[in-house]
Every structure is written in structure tokens, then in C-alpha cells.
Amino acid sequence: MVAPGNWEMEKGMPPSRPAHLLHDVPLPAAAVFEAPLTHNLAWMQRFAEGHGAKLAPHGKTTMAPALFRRQLEAGAWGITLATAVQTVTAHAHGVDRVLMANQLVGRPNMTLVADAIEAGLEYYCVVDGVDNVRDLGAFFADRELTLNVLIELGVDGGRCGCRNAAQVDALVAEIARQPALALVGIEGYEGMIAGGDEAAAVRAYGERLVETVRTLQASDVLQREAPIVTASGSKWFDLIAETFDRAELREHYTPVLRPGCYVVHDHKLYAGAMEAIKARDPGLEGELRPALEVFAHVQSLPEPGLAIIALGKRDIGHEPDLPLPLRRYPREAGGTVSVDVSGWRTTHIMDQHAFLEIPEHADIAVGDVLAFGTSHPCLTFDKWRRVLCVDEALAVKEVMTTHF
Amino acid sequence: MVAPGNWEMEKGMPPSRPAHLLHDVPLPAAAVFEAPLTHNLAWMQRFAEGHGAKLAPHGKTTMAPALFRRQLEAGAWGITLATAVQTVTAHAHGVDRVLMANQLVGRPNMTLVADAIEAGLEYYCVVDGVDNVRDLGAFFADRELTLNVLIELGVDGGRCGCRNAAQVDALVAEIARQPALALVGIEGYEGMIAGGDEAAAVRAYGERLVETVRTLQASDVLQREAPIVTASGSKWFDLIAETFDRAELREHYTPVLRPGCYVVHDHKLYAGAMEAIKARDPGLEGELRPALEVFAHVQSLPEPGLAIIALGKRDIGHEPDLPLPLRRYPREAGGTVSVDVSGWRTTHIMDQHAFLEIPEHADIAVGDVLAFGTSHPCLTFDKWRRVLCVDEALAVKEVMTTHF
Numbered sequence: 001m002v003a004p005g006n007w008e009m010e011k012g013m014p015p016s017r018p019a020h021l022l023h024d025v026p027l028p029a030a031a032v033f034e035a036p037l038t039h040n041l042a043w044m045q046r047f048a049e050g051h052g053a054k055l056a057p058h059g060k061t062t063m064a065p066a067l068f069r070r071q072l073e074a075g076a077w078g079i080t081l082a083t084a085v086q087t088v089t090a091h092a093h094g095v096d097r098v099l100m101a102n103q104l105v106g107r108p109n110m111t112l113v114a115d116a117i118e119a120g121l122e123y124y125c126v127v128d129g130v131d132n133v134r135d136l137g138a139f140f141a142d143r144e145l146t147l148n149v150l151i152e153l154g155v156d157g158g159r160c161g162c163r164n165a166a167q168v169d170a171l172v173a174e175i176a177r178q179p180a181l182a183l184v185g186i187e188g189y190e191g192m193i194a195g196g197d198e199a200a201a202v203r204a205y206g207e208r209l210v211e212t213v214r215t216l217q218a219s220d221v222l223q224r225e226a227p228i229v230t231a232s233g234s235k236w237f238d239l240i241a242e243t244f245d246r247a248e249l250r251e252h253y254t255p256v257l258r259p260g261c262y263v264v265h266d267h268k269l270y271a272g273a274m275e276a277i278k279a280r281d282p283g284l285e286g287e288l289r290p291a292l293e294v295f296a297h298v299q300s301l302p303e304p305g306l307a308i309i310a311l312g313k314r315d316i317g318h319e320p321d322l323p324l325p326l327r328r329y330p331r332e333a334g335g336t337v338s339v340d341v342s343g344w345r346t347t348h349i350m351d352q353h354a355f356l357e358i359p360e361h362a363d364i365a366v367g368d369v370l371a372f373g374t375s376h377p378c379l380t381f382d383k384w385r386r387v388l389c390v391d392e393a394l395a396v397k398e399v400m401t402t403h404f
Numbered sequence: 405m406v407a408p409g410n411w412e413m414e415k416g417m418p419p420s421r422p423a424h425l426l427h428d429v430p431l432p433a434a435a436v437f438e439a440p441l442t443h444n445l446a447w448m449q450r451f452a453e454g455h456g457a458k459l460a461p462h463g464k465t466t467m468a469p470a471l472f473r474r475q476l477e478a479g480a481w482g483i484t485l486a487t488a489v490q491t492v493t494a495h496a497h498g499v500d501r502v503l504m505a506n507q508l509v510g511r512p513n514m515t516l517v518a519d520a521i522e523a524g525l526e527y528y529c530v531v532d533g534v535d536n537v538r539d540l541g542a543f544f545a546d547r548e549l550t551l552n553v554l555i556e557l558g559v560d561g562g563r564c565g566c567r568n569a570a571q572v573d574a575l576v577a578e579i580a581r582q583p584a585l586a587l588v589g590i591e592g593y594e595g596m597i598a599g600g601d602e603a604a605a606v607r608a609y610g611e612r613l614v615e616t617v618r619t620l621q622a623s624d625v626l627q628r629e630a631p632i633v634t635a636s637g638s639k640w641f642d643l644i645a646e647t648f649d650r651a652e653l654r655e656h657y658t659p660v661l662r663p664g665c666y667v668v669h670d671h672k673l674y675a676g677a678m679e680a681i682k683a684r685d686p687g688l689e690g691e692l693r694p695a696l697e698v699f700a701h702v703q704s705l706p707e708p709g710l711a712i713i714a715l716g717k718r719d720i721g722h723e724p725d726l727p728l729p730l731r732r733y734p735r736e737a738g739g740t741v742s743v744d745v746s747g748w749r750t751t752h753i754m755d756q757h758a759f760l761e762i763p764e765h766a767d768i769a770v771g772d773v774l775a776f777g778t779s780h781p782c783l784t785f786d787k788w789r790r791v792l793c794v795d796e797a798l799a800v801k802e803v804m805t806t807h808f
Binding site for chain 2: 009010011015023024025026027060082083084085086088089092102103105106107108109111112128129131132135154156157158159160161162163297298299300301302303308310313314350351352353355365366367369378379382383385403404
């Protein structure tokens with residue numbers, strides 16, 4: 001068996017350019033609308049700056065270097081990432097400052113990061129355990145490099161991070177014994193807080209981060225002119241920003257916000273979070289807009305009231321909500337007209353198929369295209385190696401590669 | 405911003421060869437053990453042949469051309485796929501016969517398939533609607549190509565496929581009006597049958613496929629010497645095979661089985677299905693063995709009884725069951741020793757983290773590696789662009805690319 005050539009088709013990829021999403025691209029395909037994307041980039045940058053904070057968008061959401069570039073061009077301080085491989089991938093695509101909001105574990109991962117630091121990457125990771133601090137200290141001393149670390153604060157029953165001051169003190173002491181490590185600040189993630197008055201708990205957590213960094217600063221153990229204080233996912237970034245701002249961190253510290261999903265927002269989970277943010281601050285100017293949709297064909301109409309869509313778990317996120325039907329593009333209209341179908345409902349999804357409950361006499365045909373929104377964009381991006389940036393007329397403006 | 409070079413790291417990829425999974429590869433990484441893989445390839449081929457059936461393994465499980473090649477070398481008749489892009493990807497990697505167990509919808513998808521047929525691909529797709537038949541007939545007539553189609557039979561409340569004989573008759577009549585279409589058989593998928601005596605319903609469904617193809621053959625509407633009759637996912641392949649065998653299809657028809665998950669099997673869902681198959685046939689020789697595992701580091705031990713693993717929804721399937729901890733490789737042993745941890749339990753998974761409930765005084769350290777099994781392999785393969793084929797000592801024998 002010999003492959004007929006080097007030509008390689010990938011799903012969601014236009015076979016040629018210029019391309020129109022509905023005329024040229026084999027569906028299903030994932031599309032990012034350029035107008036709301038551009039709006040979101042500017043909106044969040046302005047929000048962070050308005051609160052005296054730097055923005056380091058979480059890049060794990062999209063893993064799309066073309067979006068990292070737009071985020072940095074919009075003014076982002078750096079890109080947040082979750083793993084060593086994500087870090088070196090971003091660096092290979094021109095990102096010069098990475099905040100890895102995770103522990104760096106395992107020799108091969110440390111080697112990747114050390115090589116990137118040697119090649120000029122400004123890099124930060126978090127620590128929450130003495131053993132890991134010793135490992136990192138020994139490894140980076142061997143490599144004759146300095147590793148910037150932030151102590152992670154966690155919450156009881158949460159994910160990683162120190163639960164109390166005694167754990168922080170033990171870490172500070174161990175870091176001080178490791179000449180290769182530079183303690184440069186404090187990191188947290190408020191997204192693990194659940195139950196009770198969550199907003200109050202998020203504010204209190206933000207204040208704990210502030211108090212901890214001030215205590216460390218007073219102890220003279222921080223090796224950075226303006227130590228970093230960072231938190232915030234995509235749900236509570238307003239409360240973290242306000243807490244940092246009220247504490248006037250901007251003067252002597254580097255407060256950093258790390259939302260990721262804002263870049264394309266969504267149609268349900270973060271749409272709801274945005275409503276809550278607006279309710280907390282009625283004076284807030286503007287808001288994030290959904291930019292990510294997945295387009296797929298009606299594949300079969302086997303029974304009244306049921307449409308099978310050529311769209312599955314391989315193509316779109318299905319947690320916490322199943323894909324949300326938005327618009328139908330009738331096949332006979334050639335993609336020039338669309339009809340609102342937001343009243344329809346996805347009832348089930350398999351690897352390659354979605355089940356749509358539709359009105360019994362719905363105007364729908366096999367070959368029609370449906371546009372779907374998502375609830376939580378992270379688990380849609382990772383289904384695609386190519387995401388199409390489109391304009392409002394569905395012309396493909398840019399093919400964005402992802403690197404999961 | 406200029407990327408420093410063409411070098412590109414991907415997750416799960418060894419930085420050099422030869423490589424050892426635990427010493428050289430940045431974890432997490434997905435591994436296929438070669439011994440059970442080779443065993444499974446032979447076992448299923450022998451099973452199909454023993455029942456007088458051809459094997460067209462469902463390739464959507466892995467989308468790994470290296471595994472397609474092994475399946476074909478083991479004797480498979482062709483590869484089953486789910487979409488046009490999967491089809492042309494397989495063809496570009498040397499697969500010459502594809503059974504697309506799905507409807508072909510949309511001009512760009514039809515174009516991909518037509519180009520592949522022109523380039524020599526032997527291709528079959530399924531139809532279940534008159535409109536789609538007309539579209540295909542017109543498109544392939546324009547291209548001056550013949551398209552082989554199978555009529556799909558479905559079940560009430562199921563997915564695609566004709567629900568009754570009247571729908572089949574309407575399709576047969578429409579296909580007869582389309583000179584570009586060749587009706588060559590019948591297709592079904594018994595995996596949608598649920599509730600009641602499922603085994604009996606699967607047998608009855610298999611018999612319905614047999615009766616339908618015989619009726620069509622008697623009507624002289626099938627344009628293939630030995631018409632195709634095909635069904636079977638990975639759960640009920642034994643009952644479909646027996647039903648086809650008992651009907652003595654092998655003499656005048658081409659019975660085709662299409663299991664996909666068998667190639668690497670799993671540690672729970674299909675392990676359970678295998679137990680049921682053995683119970684239905686106590687004389688069955690041998691059985692499938694789990695071959696796919698994902699390896700990841702212990703990242704944090706923030707509280708007694710809780711380990712955070714650097715492994716998330718981006719790395720491993722979590723449906724219908726969360727990842728199954730199998731073995732722990734203590735860091736100080738350098739990967740040479742492993743300890744059974746199958747009593748531990750994953751309690752939660754996020755995009756990049758898994759939460760493990762462990763005994764309060766468990767022997768575990770940050771930097772230890774855990775091997776996890778899965779329940780349903782399809783949604784683990786699609787998390788990886790590279791899957792490592794390893795031997796029992798965890799030496800990397802082959803890097804297998806996937807093409808989702």
C-alpha cells in the first residue's frame with residue numbers, strides 16, 4: 001500500500017481559497033466569526049486595563065497560535081497555559097511569555113521547558129508541594145537556569161494548591177534552599193469554589209491571595225520588583241479584578257487575570273456568567289459576544305419529529321449542555337438565507353451523530369445546514385485541527401490551526 | 405513574532421528515538437501495547453472468517469492509518485468509516501476499499517468522495533431517504549461515475565435507516581431511476597437497540613436484514629454478484645455473525661462485520677461486552693484483551709486522600725466511565741517497577757486534571773506515573789495526534805499518527 005501523494009484532507013478544512021463555508025467546505029466545520037472575536041479581544045483587554053491588571057488569556061481554551069497572536073496584539077501581557085507541551089508549542093509560534101498555571105512535573109516536561117527558557121522564553125509555573133520544589137530545584141540547577149515559580153493557593157476540597165499558611169511557609173522555606181528557583185508571586189484559581197454564597201467566597205479568596213503576597217513581600221522572600229498576583233477563570237474575572245483593584249495592587253505588584261473562554265465566549269454557560277457579571281455591575285459597558293459555531297448537515301429524517309445531524313462528540317462539546325441549534329440554512333437557498341431554529345433541541349449525541357427533536361411538520365430537508373452554538377468553548381476547539389475564521393457572509397477569512 | 409523554526413512538539417510525542425515511555429516522553433501520553441493489539445487483530449479476523457463473514461473494521465475508532473494497515477494485513481476486506489473526510493484520509497493512506505456506514509450529504513463531501521473514486525477507491529455508502537438518493541444520482545451522473553449504495557435499515561426510535569418495507573420500496577424505486585447509482589446491498593447497525601430482551605431483538609434485526617436482502621435479490625434489483633449484507637458494532641458482533649452464518653449468506657452474499665473497538669478493546673464497557681459474549685458461547689476460543697492505556701503524572705497531593713493527576717478530558721475519554729487507575733510506577737524506581745492501584749478511583753475530571761480518591765496513607769508521590777484504562781476507546785483515540793505503540797517494557801516501538 002502506497003499513499004497516492006502527500007495531499008492530506010482534514011476535517012473542517014476548505015479544499016481551496018477563497019472559500020465559502022457552505023459552498024466549499026466539507027461539513028461539519030467549526031467557525032469563528034471575526035466581528036465578535038475582534039470585539040471580545042478588545043473588550044477583555046479594556047476590562048483588565050480598567051482594573052489596573054495585566055491580561056494573560058488562558059491559551060488552553062483554543063490552542064490556536066493565530067488567536068494567541070491576536071490576543072498579544074490586543075495588548076495581552078502573556079499567554080497562560082496548562083502543560084509543558086502547550087508551553088513549548090506556544091513558544092514555537094512566537095509567544096515569548098508564558099504563565100503555566102500548573103505544576104511542572106516529570107523530567108521530560110522539565111527538559112522541554114528548560115530548552116524553551118534557554119531559547120529565550122520568559123516562563124512561570126506554580127508550586128504547591130515541597131517534593132516538587134526539590135525536584136525543580138535540582139533539575140534547573142543542573143541546567144544552570146533560573147526557574148520562576150509562584151506559590152499556588154488552593155481551597156479545601158478543591159484542586160491543587162496550598163490549603164493553609166503552614167503549607168505556604170514550608171514551601172517558602174524549601175524554595176529559599178533552592179538557588180535555581182526564584183519565588184516571584186502567588187497564583188490561585190477561584191473556579192473550584194462551589195456552594196454557599198459563591199461570590200462572597202470568591203472575593204474572600206481574592207483577598208487571601210492579596211494578603212498572602214503582601215505577607216511574603218514583607219518577609220522579603222519575593223525575587224521580583226513587582227511580584228505577580230494572579231487568578232481568574234472565565235466566570236468570576238470581574239470579582240477577582242475588583243478585589244485586586246481595591247487592594248491597589250497595581251502600584252507595587254503585577255496583578256494578572258487569566259480568562260480563556262472570553263475570546264469566543266459561548267451561547268449558554270458563559271452567556272449566563274456574563275448576565276451575572278452585568279447584574280453585579282449594572283454600569284458595565286458592553287459585553288462579550290458568542291463567536292464560535294459549528295456547522296453540520298441534516299443527514300437523515302427517519303421519523304416525524306426527529307432529525308439526525310452529521311455532527312457528533314468528535315465535532316462539538318456536549319458538556320455541560322448538548323449542542324444548541326441556532327439557525328437553519330435551507331439547501332435550496334444555497335446558503336444565502338437562514339432561519340432561526342433556536343426553539344429546536346438536541347436530545348442525544350453519539351461519536352458522529354446528533355439527534356434533534358423538531359416540530360412534526362418542520363420545514364427541513366436532508367442537506368440543509370444547521371449552525372450550532374456551544375456551552376463552554378474549550379471542549380469544542382479541541383475537536384478541530386483547523387478552525388475557520390469567517391465573516392458575516394460566511395466567507396472564510398483565515399484558517400486557524402490548533403495544536404492540542 | 406517569528407517562530408524559531410519548523411520544530412513542532414506535540415503532546416504524547418517522544419522527542420527522539422529510541423524512546424522509553426516513562427524516561428523520554430513528556431506525559432501524559434497514550435500507549436497501545438503491541439502484544440494484545442496483535443492478538444486482537446488475529447482474534448477478530450479468525451472470528452469473522454469462522455462465521456463465513458468478511459471483516460471491515462470501523463476505522464473511526466482509531467483513525468490511525470498504521471492500525472488500518474495492520475487490520476488489512478491481518479485479512480480485513482476493507483475499512484468502515486463514518487464521514488467523507490475520514491474516507492479520503494484513509495484512501496490517502498493506502499486504504500483501497502471503504503464502506504462508509506453513513507449517508508453522504510453535501511456537495512463538498514460528494515466532491516471528495518467522487519475524486520477518490522476517480523483515483524481508484526472502491527467505495528460504498530448508505531442511503532435512507534429519497535431526497536438524498538436524488539441528490540446523489542444527479543451529482544454522480546454529472547461526474548460520470550457510478551456510486552455503490554446500500555439501503556440502511558433502522559429501528560423505531562433509533563438513528564438513521566428505513567423503519568419499514570414501504571420506505572425500502574420507495575428507495576429501491578428511486579435508485580432504479582438514477583443510472584449513476586448501483587444498489588448493491590443492505591446495511592444496518594444493531595447498536596441502537598435498547599431495552600427489553602436486547603439479544604433477541606438483535607437477532608431479529610439481523611434476520612430482518614437477511615430477509616430484506618433476499619427479497620431485493622429475488623426482485624432482481626441488486627447490481628452486485630454477491631450482494632453485501634452488513635451490520636455489527638463492537639458489542640453484539642457475535643449475534644450478527646451467527647445470524648448471518650445460520651442464514652448461509654456466505655454462499656451467495658457478502659456478509660460484512662464492522663466492529664471497531666475490538667482492535668484495542670478496553671477495561672470496562674467492552675470488557676463487560678466480552679464477558680457477555682463468552683457467556684452466550686461458552687465454547688468460544690480466547691478473547692479480546694485491553695491494549696490502550698494513558699500514562700500521566702501525579703501532579704499534586706494537596707489533601708489526605710486526594711491526588712490530582714495531570715490528565716484531563718483533553719487526554720482520555722470519560723464516558724461512560726471515568727478513567728480507571730491500573731498501575732502506579734513509583735518515581736524512585738525509574739519506571740522499572742509497577743504496583744497495582746486498581747482499587748483507587750477517579751472521582752472527577754476537568755479539561756486538564758483528574759481527581760483521584762486514594763487511601764489516606766497511600767504510598768504515592770508527586771512525580772509518580774499512573775497508567776489508566778478506559779471504558780470505550782473511541783473517545784480516547786481522538787484526544788491524540790500521536791499514539792505510541794509500546795512493548796511490555798514500555799519501549800516505544802512505533803509512533804502512530806491519528807487523523808481526526
